[in-house]
Amino acid sequence: MRRSLCSPPPCGEGSGVGVEERSTTVPHRHDPPPRPSPSRNRVYTGFGPSTEGSKSATADFDWGEGEDAIASALPVLKPFRLRSSGCHSPSSPFTARHGVLLLVAFMLSICTGEAHAGPGVPSILATIIKWTPLLAQGFALNIAMSFLAMAIGTIFGLVLGLGLIAVTPPVRAASWLITQFFRNAPWLVLLFYCILLMPFEVRVGGIIVPLPGWAKSTAGLALPVMANVAELVRGAVQSIPSGQWEAAEALAFTRLQTLRLVILPQCVKRMTPPWMNLYAIVVVGTPLASIVGVNEAMTLTGDVLSSEGRPELLVPMYLYLLTWFFIYCYPIARATVALERRFQVP
């Protein structure tokens, strides 16, 4: 029983493809030898509906292999069925279908834009290519901001998350308040707070350190990241079976040792996919900084549009920018799904 739990679930993945593959091999595998016990076979087919669809699964069943074979041959007994295509994971905001849609929309917008364009102006594609280096600079700032916000937010979030599971009630209560506030406050509001409340420069010792808008925006983005990471930590720690705590306690580990040696290492695995997901969300959240005047890709696109003064550019340009974000985030989303599948808790 235990073994079947540990082995990768054979029926969960690839039930669509796998079953079909198997059904082709069934005839020559099973035709020559007579079934060892036809009566048992009849009992078995009673489990599932005896339609064409379930035939391959039943026919594939090999009586010699015992429990494992039952587990792999009976996907129909699950009360639900997971999609196996991979890109439809509910935790992934980006899928390949979105990419295709985006590309089609981009092409269409260029075509309609050209149709609306006046005589004697350079083509839309040429204009877009002309401005690409500038947009790339802005996009680099977006990436830098997302990296920094994620790094700062994660560090503080880990501390806050440990506060959420602290033994001392006041620490726990304070951490809970902070987490709830920053998790539920709108990102834009936090961004405005940071921009307006933080000084434009700080004096550290004798040196004046300027605080440009992008740095303040990064801080603003780091706050919700912190709260979300804290929740990730709390959730991951609570998802570890209590037996692990008990075993560590019985071995005379202190609470800190238990966390450091037993609980948190197991949490890293569980936290990585949602953490990567959070990063993708932070990346697409960075254009919020355009509202407070940071020169990132979104702001620059607006600037380009106003300097060109050609309304037919509007839709293609923004779609172009969207494509950049998609190209950046899509691999992350795919990796998240892949990791999730690999780390699936049996």
Place this chain on the structure above:
Amino acid sequence: MTPTLHWTPELPLIRMRDVRKKFGATTVINGISIDVMKGEVICIIGPSGAGKSTLLRCINALVPIDSGSILVEGHEVNDPKLDKLKLRRKVGMVFQQYNLFPHRTALANIMMAPLHVLRRNRVEVEAEARALMRKVRLDGKEDSYPGELSGGQQQRVAIARSLAMQPAAMLFDEVTAALDPETVKEVLVTIRELAEEGMTCVIVTHEMGFAREIADQIYFTDRGVVVEHGPPAEFFTNCRDERTRQFLSQIL
């Protein structure tokens, strides 16, 4: 840990007196007194919900007791000033669900506590851990992760992990309950070998045959009290209490 009485090997290693424990309104342990001498093997049997597992957890202070007294080597477990870590170094525990650390190999599982709790030298600890793996007949599986081992193998690693702390007594909490019948035997053999070496064992079990064979004393508990106890030969052949007889007739 302050000794509340001077302990000598003639005195019980574990001495429980009128132990009581409630979870909310439910009384789980209602006045249990048991003595375990050094080198003795005690089996606690009884129906589910009789408080057997809770009693074991009380001995190494995983569960605090409400009233009564538990002395381990003369140290009061029910003392708020008790150094729980010191107590737990003396009493090893093996769980029904093995509770191995899944992110570490079998060998690392065994080495963790001596390395981090006792802060011992890594080379020594590793040599001992390998010896323990041989003792539970799992040499060759040192680098396997718990997920790659069968239930019986995991349970034997768990036993080795507890032994690595060189405890004075071992608590076994239904260690074979989650195993399939074939692997039960290999775990029981390991425990029997331990008992033969003179390890003090408190065993909660449903394996009557095993209990009969290994135990020096058998305690039958029901609804939080010890209904009857005695050496196995006597206990299984002529038990006096009606409740015990009923339980045994259902099980044997």
